[in-house]
Amino acid sequence: QQPVQSPQAVILREGEDAVINCSSSKALYSVHWYRQKHGEAPVFLMILLKGGEQKGHEKISASFNEKKQQSSLYLTASQLSYSGTYFCGTETSGNTGKLIFGQGTTLQVKP
Amino acid sequence: GAGVSQTPSNKVTEKGKYVELRCDPISGHTALYWYRQSLGQGPEFLIYFQGTGAADDSGLPNDRFFAVRPEGSVSTLKIQRTERGDSAVYLCASSSDRDGTQYFGPGTRLLVL
Numbered sequence: 001q002q003p004v005q006s007p008q009a010v011i012l013r014e015g016e017d018a019v020i021n022c023s024s025s026k027a028l029y030s031v032h033w034y035r036q037k038h039g040e041a042p043v044f045l046m047i048l049l050k051g052g053e054q055k056g057h058e059k060i061s062a063s064f065n066e067k068k069q070q071s072s073l074y075l076t077a078s079q080l081s082y083s084g085t086y087f088c089g090t091e092t093s094g095n096t097g098k099l100i101f102g103q104g105t106t107l108q109v110k111p
Numbered sequence: 112g113a114g115v116s117q118t119p120s121n122k123v124t125e126k127g128k129y130v131e132l133r134c135d136p137i138s139g140h141t142a143l144y145w146y147r148q149s150l151g152q153g154p155e156f157l158i159y160f161q162g163t164g165a166a167d168d169s170g171l172p173n174d175r176f177f178a179v180r181p182e183g184s185v186s187t188l189k190i191q192r193t194e195r196g197d198s199a200v201y202l203c204a205s206s207s208d209r210d211g212t213q214y215f216g217p218g219t220r221l222l223v224l
Contacts, residue, residue: 002153032213041115041202041215042154087153089213097142097206098167099213101153 001025003090005102012078012109020073020105022088031064031071032089032099035082042087045073075107083109113137115216117203123222124193132188132219136205143186144204144213145178154202160186193223 003024010018022031030049034042048064048071059076075082085106089099116135124130136143142161146154156170160180168178175193180186190197200220204213 030211034215041217044212044214047210047212089154091211096167097144097159097161097211097213098156098170099144099154100156101146104151104153 002100003088003102005086005088005105007105008103009106010108012107014080014109014111015077016109018075018078018107020075020086020088020107022071022073022090022102024069024090024092026069026090026092028064028066028069028071028090028092029094029096030091031062032091033062033071033073034087034089035084036087036104037084045086078107078109080109080111083107115203115205115214117201117216117219119219120217121220121222123224125224126193126195128193128223130190130193130221132190132201132221134186134188134203134205134216136184136186136203137207137214140205140207140214141183142206142208142211142213143180144206145186145188146202146204146215148200148202148218157188190221193221195223197221198223 033045036042050066061074064071085104089101145157148154158168163183175191178188200218202218204215206213
């Protein structure tokens with residue numbers, strides 16, 4: 001079952017914050033976050049394993065609530081380069097390699 | 112180092128023809144994945160190789176689709192009797208055993224006329 005992402009789209013001004021959510025109806029082993037710009041390959045952002053950990057680097061961080069089967073991606077003090085479509089990919093058991101991706105959240109950062 | 116590469120970058124074919132799409136994973140990566148992405152959608156899983164063997168091919172839509180990885184490195188996705196509905200971007204990704212992070216290639220844009 002495909003995870004559901006929300007919101008579908010968001011427009012920000014440079015410096016503003018955003019949260020993108022990813023919810024699954026199935027128990028999750030891991031959540032993978034990617035950003036994709038138009039016509040390019042998805043670029044890996046981070047992976048979260050079950051255990052409710054939070055990860056981050058620079059101004060992008062994410063959390064994983066295993067019990068709620070949800071993950072959230074936090075973008076703080078957004079930059080123009082953050083524009084793109086964000087996908088969460090979910091894995092329901094370990095070492096399967098099979099990621100099921102959400103439909104994507106389109107983020108546009110304006111000057 | 113070099114990332115995942117895919118050839119061709121674009122492929123236009125006619126309905127009913129046979130096509131082959133190639134993926135060169137990151138050197139040393141044992142796992143290789145094929146996904147298909149339609150416009151405005153997230154990548155859709157097709158097949159996953161661990162070494163030379165297909166560990167999970169549950170995403171292949173039908174028996175017109177087949178993939179091989181004979182030496183555990185380069186993989187070829189083969190589509191027989193192409194249909195217009197096969198038009199999409201075919202993405203390949205690879206990962207090492209260490210953490211399962213999948214690194215994607217630029218994709219092959221397939222258009223079936």
